[in-house]
Amino acid sequence: MSTAARADLLGPLLKRVSRSFYLTLAVLPAPMRDPVGLAYLLARAADTIADTSLIEPARRLSLLLALRAAVGGDTSGETMLAIRQMAGDVAGRQALPDEKRLLESLGAALSVLDQLATADRAAVRDIVATLTTGMEFDLRTFPAEDSGDIVALPDALALDRYTYLVAGCVGEFWTKMTCAHLPGTFDEPQETVIARGVRFGKALQLTNILRDCSKDLRIGRCYLPASMLEQHGLTPAALRAPGASSCARPVLVELMATALAHYRAAADYTFAIPRWSIRLRLACLWPILIGLETLRLLVGNEAWLDPAKISKVSRNHVYRLVAGSMATVCFDGVLRGWIERTMREIEAKLGPAAASAAVA
Template structure:
């Protein structure tokens, strides 16, 4: 029964809640799949708790903190059993997606799977879930209730940089740790510190794409991740960003953040090239988010209404399929990948320069 429950949680249920990320999970080498999949399940459950807007933020925060304590095996104000029962009753009942509802109702099983992992994996999963929930806690403490009609911005670039670490950079760190633990020889032990740093920047690159792509949508729920100091330099406020015609005025600010993201992506590319050419599964798991992220940035810089949530800078399903197919063929070739990356980077940078010259 235990094995069948584990197979369900890390199989059909994980596929149902992870959407496109499941493609990456399935291409991973076998040894990494269970701890990475378990970390994703727990992080997804925490994210659902934090994002259920029908529940007041203070209540979500209390449940999130109780869940984090349960993951770490510590006790807090809410007993373990009470925490899981409240999550199942108060949060699961608000879900419109049946898979997310089932996940919240299956947390006992998911936590049992955590206990079945090897000690090193269990410690690493607890660390990554703790850090990710700190990012979610930051959101709940920083921004107003999504239904309040108010909007708040991060204060400084340092806050945004720290936030991108909490919600994504730490994932690159975790990924690197899993690779060293489970795929001996895939990464050079002498480059351990460098690879951890590149892994953090890899995650930050992907989160910068999310921040910029979703800016218009996030503003409508009261969250402005563009720092107030940068907005002030452009004579803008968070409320201004929701006004028609502001996309053009805010474009220089967006371009500045795109350039920071591109620098992070260069570290992500170096990370990928550090993997052996024949470690195809690991390479593909890195190539897909890099290529999807860069092509998303290309659409973003071309989007004259990038702050309009009705005009999202998103790839089509066919675009994603094209990237999956072409990268699978190119993965073993550093020359082909280098040319592809350089072409994408040059197109993005040239487009920004051309717009700035107008």
């Protein structure tokens, strides 16, 4: 493909579909930008396919598996036909023009994938395969969005596994990309850093699950484990009733404590990056700050299960967090103090039960 077409795919289109994550992508060191940006585009396309409720789940699953096969290098006629169908059938059902264009650009994205260095291509294929496994889990586990039914994950282990499939694996991929393109960044063994990176991703996904819980419940998806709900006399369906927010607060407390423990690992991950690696530090710091601010809003939201009262960080506040971090990115003491103060504020509002609920 032409240089201009590649630049458009990994530039303007990526910016329009990646929303706040583009801040992180834009500040990444140049060697990491293309493989990470392409992995995001392919995963975002897969997510769009999986979430297009106007198409029946079985059809979405078929197309999702075809995309996974194509990313994995399958160029058979059946697979490539499915890719062309995505550009027509699925793209035509998108309300947002950028989502439509993303699906229409899948052929171009696969061409860029073929142009990556061998190691980068393998890494992108691996991360897309894992992420689409998480999406496949959603389609196989939960009912159709308009069925009126609701299904919950069975227990905390299932939730932990799910957060790895849809986000923890990104921390693993990110770390491998850093070690490959910026060798010497970390002093510790790669396995140690990868483990923290996995927890980094899990922290962000748990935050998203808690923030979006009310909306997910309305389409039949309960990521709050049934075993936790049962301990407090709750069922997934009961979470959609008025007043459910206060009844389910102990579950919120337990899962937020787990998220905070993961965020501490994420902070350790970030501070292991040398202070002179400003771009890489900022790329890690921003998701932590935005995620913690989301938890701070959640813990103070007495109606956190009301879909009309989502705990979402405003765009202006995101800009303030970005500005503040850029001014302090090289000062470990200041940054640690900032992160710890935010965590302590959240823990104080969670109450003493949070300490026993946290995981190491």
